[in-house]
Amino acid sequence: MMDAILGNIIWMIAITIGGALISWSVHFVPVGGAPAAMAQATGIGTGTVQLAAGAGLTGLVSAGFMMNVTDNLALILASGAVGAMIMIAVTMIVGTWVYVYGVGCVPSSAKVKYDPFTKYRQDLYVSQGTEGHGLPTVSFVSGVIGAALGGIGGSLVYYSLIEVGMSVGLQGSGVTNSVTGNALVAVAAIFAIGIFFVNAVIPSYNIGGTIEGFHDPKFKKWPKAVISSLIATLLCAIVAVIAIAQLGGI
Numbered sequence: 001m002m003d004a005i006l007g008n009i010i011w012m013i014a015i016t017i018g019g020a021l022i023s024w025s026v027h028f029v030p031v032g033g034a035p036a037a038m039a040q041a042t043g044i045g046t047g048t049v050q051l052a053a054g055a056g057l058t059g060l061v062s063a064g065f066m067m068n069v070t071d072n073l074a075l076i077l078a079s080g081a082v083g084a085m086i087m088i089a090v091t092m093i094v095g096t097w098v099y100v101y102g103v104g105c106v107p108s109s110a111k112v113k114y115d116p117f118t119k120y121r122q123d124l125y126v127s128q129g130t131e132g133h134g135l136p137t138v139s140f141v142s143g144v145i146g147a148a149l150g151g152i153g154g155s156l157v158y159y160s161l162i163e164v165g166m167s168v169g170l171q172g173s174g175v176t177n178s179v180t181g182n183a184l185v186a187v188a189a190i191f192a193i194g195i196f197f198v199n200a201v202i203p204s205y206n207i208g209g210t211i212e213g214f215h216d217p218k219f220k221k222w223p224k225a226v227i228s229s230l231i232a233t234l235l236c237a238i239v240a241v242i243a244i245a246q247l248g249g250i
Helices: 002-007 009-026 033-037 048-066 073-103 137-168 182-207 217-247
Strands: 131-134
Touching (some): 009 217, 048 073, 048 137, 073 131, 137 182, 182 217
């Protein structure tokens, strides 16, 4: 058991870094929750856990497909990032259509007087008693950045778990040293999904409700969540390595 842990220190570090990236990425994604669903706050009308898991799992699936054709880590991480970015971007675009054409409100931020990108004034369009509404440009850009980080983090976790499985061979389950082994892929995916949810819940407590993106004052809290996620993900990495090593008969 200790040999398996010591022999996979590099991949455990990579898993930990991936978990921290997932945690950091949540702070970029504009989360509105129930208030946003009623157009009383900016962001997507659902919670941090759903958005982080959605972006991360999309990135994981994209990375998994890329691993079928190459073992180049840079390409795998890029594929995961692009997949997650597309998922969040489409979600935000459709959400904007609903807000503008369905609800009839102007996307506007209550956190800044002028949008950092378009320089359009925001406070004139924020309804009284609300925290803004819709998805202004700065929130959209922030969400895409967050999705990229989440996709990279998820891809790194999945790739590292596959490498751990390859190192122990999984002879006990009859799987050969191949990245396409069904048992290996299943185990890696299970642990990757678990790490996603762990690192999606931690920043949700840190944010405490809604966040508009990197221009939101709450964004400054991210170091606390990332440090917590580093510790939590390291524990998850240790458990994952031990479990996969046991499956390999070591």
